[in-house]
Amino acid sequence: MSPPLLGVEEEVQSSVSSPSVECISENGMGLKERNYLGLSDCSSVDSSGVSSNLNLATELRLGLPGSQSPERETEFCLLNLGKLDEKPLFPLLPSKDGICSSSQKNVVTGNKRGFSDTMDGFSEVKGYVYTEKSWMFHEAGSDSESPQSVGHGKYPGNSGVNVILSTRSPGVQASVKQDEPANVLQEQPRATNGTSLKQTVISNNTTGAPAAKAQVVGWPPIRPFRTKTLAASSKNNDEVDGKPGPGALFVKVIMDGAPYLRKVDLRTYSTYQELSSALEKMFSCFTLGQCGSHGTAGKEILSESRLKDLLHGSEYVVTYKDKDGDWMLVGDVPWEMFIETCKRLKIMKSSNAIGLAPRAVEKSKANNKKEFGYGC
């Protein structure tokens, strides 16, 4: 396999209005915002990650045989690389100081771009760079959720810039990490990772404590039918095995009046409070009586506190169906016992819940607001 032909390009930015080549050396600071079509209005595209002027595709295309994208009239590709295949490559721009480049091919096109600050936003979070046999995480942001492989390499954590040279990988980020205002992955808490990647790092955890190996959602990729079947088998085979069940424990959640049911993994929570918050979030749209106002949804969805008020106003209770098929109010038994017996959850209107175990209802009334979000 021939060595990769690409390398990191220096940051090159083109002027918006003309296709001429210009080099605006900005030391990696505050990349100007451009959108991919070279148009100056870029209200929809504002992050450096999106607007950085790179021409990665052309360079790459030239390196790889047969990797032509289909010809089209209009801007078929949002980096406007349409005519690039025919153009020769000329290194017109001087290398930027402090940036290493392992390739001599600089692509020149109508929209001059460089394969510049390529990975800054991204691989810092999740990528790594090879330096001979060792590698380190290239992390310049405070991204605590980056999935980090157990036991490998070092974790610079919240350290600053790392400039790493590599002669092997084309994916070198040689750009000096800058304090870009809108660096995508630097600031935000990546809420998403909370749901998808619960795996925490064993060493250098941001919380400080060495975390046990938690589970990643959907990994390893095994169909739920198989997991369920094997779980049932092993339960039959070794009842005495006190090992806390691994794997997810999905139960269905129905809400009165909701158009579809949801599933929650009870193992992702350790208290009733956590479950309660999760359910609130999940079903908040239903209590609003509207689903689907997307454009302005950010303004319209109730804040969590308002929602809590609504729910504490005794509209809904959460019940569960236990192993024996009886419907009980949630919150009675210790959490561990609860997840053992809970087969299904149902959020119903308090008026419908009257038939349930009265003792439980009384108890729930007494410990109303503190214990569990959905009081009665």
Place this chain on the structure above:
Amino acid sequence: MQKEMAYSFPDEVLKHVFSFIQSDKDRNAVSLVCKSWYEIERWCRRKVFIGNCYAVSPRMVIRRFPEVRSIELKGKPHFADFNLVPDGWGGYVLQWIAEMAGAYPWLGEIRLKRMVVTDESLELIAKSFKNFKVLVLFSCEGFSTDGLAAIAASCKNLRELDLRESEVDDLSGHWLAQFPETCTSLVSLNISCLGSDEVSFSALERLVDRCPNLRSLQLNRAVTLDKIANILRRAPQLVDFGTGNYAAELQPDVFSNLAGAFSSCKELKSLSGFWDVVPAYLPALYSICPRLTSLNLSYATIQSPDLIKLVSHCPRLQRLLFLIQVLDYVEDSGLEELASSCKDLQELRVFPSDPFGVEPNVSLTEQGLVAVSLGCPKLQSVLYFCRRMSNAALVTIAQNCPNLTRFRLCIIEPKTPDYLTLDPLDAGFGAIVEHCKDLRRLSLSGLLTDHVFEYIGTYGKKLEMLSVAFAGDSDLGLHHVLSGCESLRKLEIRDCPFGDKALLANAAKLETMRSLWMSSCAVSFGACKLLGQKMPKLNVEVIDETEPPDSRPESYPVDKLYIYKSVAGPRFDMPPFVWSMDEAVKILH
């Protein structure tokens, strides 16, 4: 085409010729030849396959193909199998059934995968299609035994009812009794997914009794070992059989009864099921082992020695076996045995018995797979879970099995490097794509850099489906794939550092693919919106269960992204946590 030619082939002749053309691809090509061929073809197309139910609307399908008899639909993205797609995402079949009920009174076959099927849909099917023959619900959900009862009761000529891996709500066990006594047409019945209480055994026995053409039967767990013999004796013509529970206290009469029942099935070629196996009962199979071409022991928690015994005590087993699915209890030694016996093996799947355990519980490593690759040159399809791998092993496998068309390797711990050298596994997977020129499907795992994607882009010219997790360093990786893999139809990515650049640079490529899934990557909301704006032929959907993506800056990455080509425009059944990036939708809201 000259006019003379057109006149020399009257429509009936062309129709007759076209009736021999079955494959969708060929039919599509036929319809492009000229207008009259398009017309003739569309009137005689009987079978439609729709790989993404949102790519086209029922009305459009009906308008173009008015005489369809068989339809196949797929709904949710593949990663829904691994709980990455939230419930309520979509994939509802009801609207399809409703529209087809009016337009296709002769519809006979419905095959669905990963769709939400309600009892209402099933009842509508039962009511609307007088000639209904085949219902396959693969990995579907949303229905109960009530819906099944409706199907059983109304479909007089039902041939196939296959519920594999679906989630069925247990309400009552007596739906099987709804098959009328006059129903004798069943050829295939798969109820393996049903819970214990949902099958009335006597009704099942009577049903099996009166269906002489029953060829394929997959029982569920509730059917205990002693009952299997009864069923088999009623259906000695079975070709494909899935046992229920295969465990019981060892009793000689039960054993001999079972062995006798199996041996009376002279046509039996394929076995599955085997939940809760008692190894002592495995020898009951010996009489049929020589004929077996397919053996699925992937739910059988038997240890390697028992498996080796099974394989080796059947003298002719080796020659006919094509597919084996086993748990990794089989271990390397079991696989080595397999490799020496089963020279005709074409497909191997090895599932993990303890996927969430931290330490390996069995001795299954890359050696097992290498052994099989060495011993079974006809190997085409591999699904292999293991805990360690090396580039050397992968290179060996690639060189031994150049005919591989599907290769899915799952190294259980994400980002595990080559255990010998600690290198990433780029070179190993590179060898796979380089040597296996017909590779159509590939799933990656282990420690991987952008290099591996460069190999894939360079060599994976026939690759149609690629699954990527915890891999890559930068957008370059994604770009290699999108720009290099000419045949790529489905790409699914999770937890990789791929962002806007490669996606936007290859936006046009997305129009040539069926779909792209990216979750926990680094694609910004702004980029999604841009794609939605600029690419009208694509539906760009952002999934976020925590909060609306526009409540954060546009540079924030989206949680999950699903992009697919569609001629139907944005869909109208999106739940609140799915946002369409289509301009039109935004205006409406």
